[in-house]
Amino acid sequence: xxxxxxxxxxxxxxxxxxxxxxxxxxxxxxxxxxxxxxxxxxxxxxxxxxxxxxxxxxxxxxxxxxxxxxxxxxxxxxxxxxxxxxxxxxxxxxxxxxxxxxxxxxxxxxxxxxxxxxxxxxxxxxxxxxxxxxxxxxxxxxxxxxxxxxxxxxxxxxxxxxxxxxxxxxxxxxxxxxxxxxxxxxxxxxxxxxxxxxxxxxxxxxxxxxxxxxxxxxxxxxxxxxxxxxxxxxxxxxxxxxxxxxxxxxxxxxxxxxxxxxxxxxxxxxxxxxxxxxxxxxxxxxxxxxxxxxxxxxxxxxxxxxxxxxxxxxx
Numbered sequence: 001x002x003x004x005x006x007x008x009x010x011x012x013x014x015x016x017x018x019x020x021x022x023x024x025x026x027x028x029x030x031x032x033x034x035x036x037x038x039x040x041x042x043x044x045x046x047x048x049x050x051x052x053x054x055x056x057x058x059x060x061x062x063x064x065x066x067x068x069x070x071x072x073x074x075x076x077x078x079x080x081x082x083x084x085x086x087x088x089x090x091x092x093x094x095x096x097x098x099x100x101x102x103x104x105x106x107x108x109x110x111x112x113x114x115x116x117x118x119x120x121x122x123x124x125x126x127x128x129x130x131x132x133x134x135x136x137x138x139x140x141x142x143x144x145x146x147x148x149x150x151x152x153x154x155x156x157x158x159x160x161x162x163x164x165x166x167x168x169x170x171x172x173x174x175x176x177x178x179x180x181x182x183x184x185x186x187x188x189x190x191x192x193x194x195x196x197x198x199x200x201x202x203x204x205x206x207x208x209x210x211x212x213x214x215x216x217x218x219x220x221x222x223x224x225x226x227x228x229x230x231x232x233x234x235x236x237x238x239x240x241x242x243x244x245x246x247x248x249x250x251x252x253x254x255x256x257x258x259x260x261x262x263x264x265x266x267x268x269x270x271x272x273x274x275x276x277x278x279x280x281x282x283x284x285x286x287x288x289x290x291x292x293x294x295x296x297x298x299x300x301x302x303x304x305x306x307x308x309x310x311x312x313x314x315x
Contacts, residue, residue: 004135004188004255005077005256005302006020006221006251006256006258006261006295006299006301006302007256007257007258007301007302007303007304007309007312008047008257008258008295008296008301008302008303008304009050009189009257009258009259009260009303009304009305009306009309010042010047010049010050010282010303011049011050011052011130011153011191011260011261012050012051012052012156012258012262012263012264013037013052013054013075013079013132013261013262013263013264014035014047014051014052014053014057014079014129014264015029015053015054015056015079015081015132015264015265016029016031016054016056016057016081016084016265017029017030017031017264017265017268017271017272018224018263018265018272018273019265019270019271019272019273019276020269020273021160021272021273023036023083023097023301027055027056027084029057029060029063029105030221030268030271031264031266031267031268031271032056032057032060032063032066032264032268033268033269034264034267034268034269035066035264035267035280036066037193037267037285038117038264038267039070039073039074039201041288041289041292042073042074043073044279044299045292045293045296045303046072046303047292047296048073048075048303048304048305048308049074049304049305050075050128050153050305050306050307051067051072051077051129051264052077052079052105052128052129052153053067053076053077053078053079053118053119054078054079054080054084054085054114054132054305055080055081055084055085055086055114055312057114057264058114058117058118059117060120062121064121066217068121068122068227069120069263074305075128075306075307075308076122076124076126076131077118077126077127077128077129077130077306077307078111078114078118078126078128078130078220079114079129079131079132079229080096080099080111080114080131080132081132081258082095082096082098082099082102082106082110082128082132082135083096083097085110085113085114086110087109087110087113089093089106090102090106094164097132097133098105098131098132098133098134098135098161098164098165098166098167098222099111099131099132099133099135099140100131100135100136100137100139100140100166101165101166101282103137103311104139104142106173107139107140107143108139108146109250110141111129111143111147111255112143112147112150112233113139114209115147115148120179122132123184125148125264126149127149127150127151127307127310128149128150128151128152128153128305128306128307128310129149129151129152129153129154130152130153130154131154131299132274133161133165133166134154134156134159134166134167134169135154135165135166136154136155140152140154141179141180141186143181144179144186145186145202149186149266150185150186150187150307150310150311151186151187151189151307151309151310152179152186152187152189153188153189153191153259153261153306153308154188154189155169155188155191156169156190156193156232157172157173157174157190157191157193157194158170158173158174158193158194158195158204158208158230159193159230161296163212169190169210169313170209172190173194174192174193174194174250174255174259175188175190175193175207175255176188176189176190176257176309176313177193185313185314187309187310187313189257189259189306189309189310190259191232191233191234191259191261192232192233192247192255192258192259192260192261193230193231193232193233194230194231194246194249194250194253195207195228195230195231195249196222196228196229196230196231196242196245196246196249197227197228197244197249198249198252198253198288199228207220207228222242230244230245231243231245231279232261232290233240233246233247233258233259233260234248234261234262235260235262235266235284235287235288235291236262236263236266236272236274236275236284237274238289240286240287240291240294241286243260243287244291244294247254247255247294247295247299248300251299257296257309258301259276259306260291266284267281267284267285268281269281
């Protein structure tokens with residue numbers, strides 16, 4: 001890995017349809033119909049995506065057949081939703097939607113299920129993982145080590161999910177880091193999230209810990225004073241202009257890898273709250289295309305999968 005090289009990772013949570021952004025009574029994966037259009041866009045820009053499949057996907061024969069047909073163009077990793085990954089032994093609740101709230105044994109059993117079914121479906125053990133709802137904790141780390149994973153992407157830096165009974169990542173930043181220093185090194189590659197302006201670190205900390213009830217962060221955001229805002233490399237919520245600005249700020253901060261994240265449900269009309277119409281879906285793909293044009297053609301980023309990027313650190 002050369003010091004001046006920039007890397008682009010596109011990691012997709014490949015999961016069931018969520019037209020109302022919640023758990024549906026009937027689990028469907030109609031969004032599979034949108035994946036070929038997405039893959040065609042990746043092919044156009046020479047992007048090697050990381051598809052993180054969850055249980056409804058990997059237990060569907062049509063989905064497995066499709067992903068086996070593009071296996072040389074991508075990486076297949078694991079994504080775990082507790083509410084539909086066997087064994088289904090815990091009580092259904094908002095709290096248990098986060099894997100990090102499960103007991104060690106239950107979290108282990110579910111991640112092992114995903115590991116086993118992915119290995120059987122694609123004849124190769126998965127080495128990359130992202131927890132559903134970003135539900136990551138120390139137990140997750142230990143379980144991933146036990147099951148032979150090499151890279152995790154479950155941390156959403158500078159974000160707290162405590163109000164929803166989830167984990168807190170306010171003290172994390174977007175730079176990758178080693179989760180452990182034993183024989184089996186696991187690299188954490190967080191989703192790329194950061195402030196839209198470069199500010200001193202002390203201001204960053206103050207901003208992130210402003211109590212929500214004060215509404216100061218909302219006042220500073222793009223919706224009002226447009227002074228300071230938190231931006232994700234997430235095309236469902238942020239425009240290509242915002243994602244480009246974030247990337248430029250990150251480059252100034254000497255970050256060299258950019259991990260874009262989104263959901264498979266967003267690439268098919270009607271399966272996500274963000275792409276309910278054909279016009280919204282067209283805009284979604286336009287944002288992706290414009291950002292890839294900037295990243296690949298202008299910034300000359302090298303496209304790598306999660307595990308390929310991790311392996312650059314140990315080559």
